[in-house]
Amino acid sequence: MQKLPGKTVERLSEYRRTLINCLSEGKSFIYSHELAHMHHKTAVQVRRDIMLMGFSGLQRKGYDVKEMIDAISEILDSPEGQNVAIIGIGHLGTAILHYFKGKRAKLNIQALFDTDPQKIDRIIDGIPCYHPEKLDDIVHKYRINIGILTVPPEKAKELKDQLIQAGIRGILNFTTVPLKVPDHVYLEEYDMITSIEKVAYFSGK
Amino acid sequence: MQKLPGKTVERLSEYRRTLINCLSEGKSFIYSHELAHMHHKTAVQVRRDIMLMGFSGLQRKGYDVKEMIDAISEILDSPEGQNVAIIGIGHLGTAILHYFKGKRAKLNIQALFDTDPQKIDRIIDGIPCYHPEKLDDIVHKYRINIGILTVPPEKAKELKDQLIQAGIRGILNFTTVPLKVPDHVYLEEYDMITSIEKVAYFSGK
DNA sequence: TGATGATTGTGTAAAAATTAACAATATACC
């Protein structure tokens, strides 16, 4: 299928997150306006997203929560799953590892990398940690195609290059430095300072 | 001045981040296309953002880096500064604290809150940590107007309510649950899983 | 069983964001 707009993909991910909660609370149907309300969106927005992904609901009953989760998963999850590595297991890397572990069946954190001797060749939170010199080997061995970068900023470029060299397909960059990647690699960057400054700007009078 | 579009604010924050680096590397002028390239944006986009904030450069010389940093700061920083609290000093809260400390002169982390007896009434990374029952007091005492929420998801709503009760103006929510806030409070939410799923989606074939 | 009303699905309109196009202009070079 044709790729969906990035914005829609983001929202589908968010919807799924709440839908999973709904399901665990025993809610089996949901209206577009309910879901919209939970996400500060409009009902039309939600329905349009659902339409774009080719799913449909029942008039007057809303959307079957379980089915919709499956439909979103059909879109977001690749059937054979994807393998992920975290590079840099400091404060942030640990937070991500801890948070992520076991949350998404189709996204498996397979390896961690760090230069700290305390961490190398240890199992952290159930996942093995290696020295970055083994990056190429491990990426191939475990068919890792996504890398999460949480190393110190001055190391970011170097590790990014290693990841791409090893054949990675997507990078999520949390370091402070914007990176350049070739066209065939997908890059997403996030910086908390931007979020905080945005909050500061809009919450100021 | 009229508020700028959120997207522009985000980009200005990002530009400033790189401009500060440029300055420290001794670069005193920068062209729109250089800045654009560093941020995966177009030169027009950069120039438009600059125009929107009412700054201007020199033809054939580009933008004075120092002046532009000041111009962005004029927009993003409130002159008297803003005070920030982090609620929940676990893995993520610590990562943020550590990362943020001293990075922005006009955004001061004034207080931390946690229920862990190991942390209460200790100084962590230079900032005092309190029990959340003191939230109202401390928020008033230090004129805190921004809260960063990194508590366990099931505590998020409760702490959000306390923050708003105490008169906070903006919230940055990192917990997994979307929150509802009244109109006079600005809310920004971020979830890494969405970012990772987006990377996974667009890096899949 | 038929009317009622709430909800979905979607064509169309509106708004927002981005990009193209280009005049204005300052610098460098001859």
Next chain:
DNA sequence: GGTATATTGTTAATTTTTACACAATCATCA
């Protein structure tokens, strides 16, 4: 000093995103 050229600033066009409007549909209940 004049000319060529690279760059800014900005209007207009385009694209993308969101919202409106409403027909189609189907549970519910009289």
